[in-house]
Amino acid sequence: MPYKDLREFMALLEKKGLLTRVKAEVDPAWEINGVTRKLQLAGGPTVLFEKVKGHKVPVICGVIATPRHLALALDMDTEDERQITEEWVKRIDHPIPPRLVKTGPCKENVLTGDKADLNAVFPPIIWHKGDGGPFIGTLGLQVTRDPETGCQNTGIYRMGVKTKNETGLLITPFQHGGQHVVKWGRMHPGKPMPVAVAIGTEPCYLLAAGAKFHHPPAEDAYVGALRKEPLELVKCETCDLEVPATSEIILEGEVYPDELKPDGPFGEYTGFLGAAQNFNVFHLKAITHRNNHIFQGTREGAPKGKGWVESGLIWIKGEEYHLYKELKKVNGVVDVCIPMWCSGYHAIVSLRTMKQGHPFQIMQKVWADDTVGTIIRHIIVVDEGVDVRNPQEVEWAVANLVQGDRDIIVIPRCPDEVLDSSLPYSKRYLGAKVGIDATMPVYDYHAEGTEPPPQCDDPDMVARVETQWQKYGIKL
Numbered sequence: 001m002p003y004k005d006l007r008e009f010m011a012l013l014e015k016k017g018l019l020t021r022v023k024a025e026v027d028p029a030w031e032i033n034g035v036t037r038k039l040q041l042a043g044g045p046t047v048l049f050e051k052v053k054g055h056k057v058p059v060i061c062g063v064i065a066t067p068r069h070l071a072l073a074l075d076m077d078t079e080d081e082r083q084i085t086e087e088w089v090k091r092i093d094h095p096i097p098p099r100l101v102k103t104g105p106c107k108e109n110v111l112t113g114d115k116a117d118l119n120a121v122f123p124p125i126i127w128h129k130g131d132g133g134p135f136i137g138t139l140g141l142q143v144t145r146d147p148e149t150g151c152q153n154t155g156i157y158r159m160g161v162k163t164k165n166e167t168g169l170l171i172t173p174f175q176h177g178g179q180h181v182v183k184w185g186r187m188h189p190g191k192p193m194p195v196a197v198a199i200g201t202e203p204c205y206l207l208a209a210g211a212k213f214h215h216p217p218a219e220d221a222y223v224g225a226l227r228k229e230p231l232e233l234v235k236c237e238t239c240d241l242e243v244p245a246t247s248e249i250i251l252e253g254e255v256y257p258d259e260l261k262p263d264g265p266f267g268e269y270t271g272f273l274g275a276a277q278n279f280n281v282f283h284l285k286a287i288t289h290r291n292n293h294i295f296q297g298t299r300e301g302a303p304k305g306k307g308w309v310e311s312g313l314i315w316i317k318g319e320e321y322h323l324y325k326e327l328k329k330v331n332g333v334v335d336v337c338i339p340m341w342c343s344g345y346h347a348i349v350s351l352r353t354m355k356q357g358h359p360f361q362i363m364q365k366v367w368a369d370d371t372v373g374t375i376i377r378h379i380i381v382v383d384e385g386v387d388v389r390n391p392q393e394v395e396w397a398v399a400n401l402v403q404g405d406r407d408i409i410v411i412p413r414c415p416d417e418v419l420d421s422s423l424p425y426s427k428r429y430l431g432a433k434v435g436i437d438a439t440m441p442v443y444d445y446h447a448e449g450t451e452p453p454p455q456c457d458d459p460d461m462v463a464r465v466e467t468q469w470q471k472y473g474i475k476l
């Protein structure tokens, strides 16, 4: 890998003209929100706010702003999303265990007791007007340990700051980290579970934290797979969790499974400003950080248009990689997309249909998946040849091939995630799944003794025009 930590990756982005420094002072109460929102709509670049009003720590946003950034994080030179998906899936077939080292840059400063104060590392950023307060994790990467198997997990669960040493933590049972909380509560009632939070890591760790994997091994070993070299970890000061040695900031703390407090409102990744709901609480015990540490965050929110989709690239594409890997094992599946602008709620699968009912079987496999099956509510299955990454083609298939009474399946009362705005707050966690079979009803045509109408484009004609294109003198 051409970089070993966030700083080296930032230098690489800067060299490629993909990172901008803002030298003017910005107010964390509204200005980081305003500037990152504009960059979100315009599609980049990564931005380093060097001077944040009232604080010494610079803030970096948009490290994974575009597919190009994501490719660079994987040391690839492409913007082709399918190529990135395929490379990811190939690499994670070969996990490489992490290497535990004695110490690392993240231990340059150790703050315990009274000194463990969030104000030391975090400028109080209000990411959206209407948020209930500053949120330190948008990009806090939470490390927990499965109390049954001992395997670590890393996920990204947001943290709203309540006091200098207490934050909320949106860690629900549909995520691995939340499952650890549930197990811990059953195995050690009344006792707190250790949680560590890494902020500002090299980007493969960030991507792995947002993505879905089967465990064991831990995300740590999948980071090794993505980097093709072992990730270096150090032990925490106050617990046995292991965190990336080159992280800018580490927060160490604990969570009581039964302790819930109102958290929010917050401008959710769905694009809606969600009301406060009861979530877990993180109690800070220690902070370690590098010298001249940098704070990393992101402005969540639905990408409108074709702009920045940082949180979508980090976790929605991570869901896609998992689903792609699982579905490619199924006979007939050609391609899979989870569009970044649909909150992870839609999946589109293209299929070479092998039998009657095949599209519905694919849908059931998706919903039965223990990791992505909760968040994906809507599945559209299209024929091979329809580009799942092109919304225009998908919409064409739905418009032309769907009969509402034949091709739509609805399954009520399935596990659903807590930020689903289609449900009022009291009804969340259980929702309906909808499957749309937008493939050509080949078997219905055959049953009446006819063939489905072919598409108008004759492949021979297309190829002939292609080979002699020069002749027409048209510049495209």
Ligand SMILES: Cc1cc2nc3c(=O)[nH]c(=O)nc-3n(C[C@H](O)[C@H](O)[C@H](O)COP(=O)(O)O)c2cc1C
Residues within 6 Å of the ligand: 138, 139, 153, 154, 155, 156, 157, 158, 159, 170, 171, 172, 174, 175, 176, 177, 178, 209, 210, 211, 212, 213, 298, 300, 310, 311, 312, 314, 315, 318, 371
């Ligand atoms: C910026 C950002 C914020 C996120 N916030 C949350 C959150 O608050 N709660 C949550 O359950 N998932 C959140 N996610 C999604 C999870 O991190 C993601 O689904 C990940 O796969 C969870 O890890 P796990 O599969 O190991 O549980 C967020 C992702 C990103 C990129």
Ligand SMILES: [Mn+2]
Residues within 6 Å of the ligand: 153, 154, 155, 176, 212, 213, 215, 219
């Ligand atoms: Mn996990």
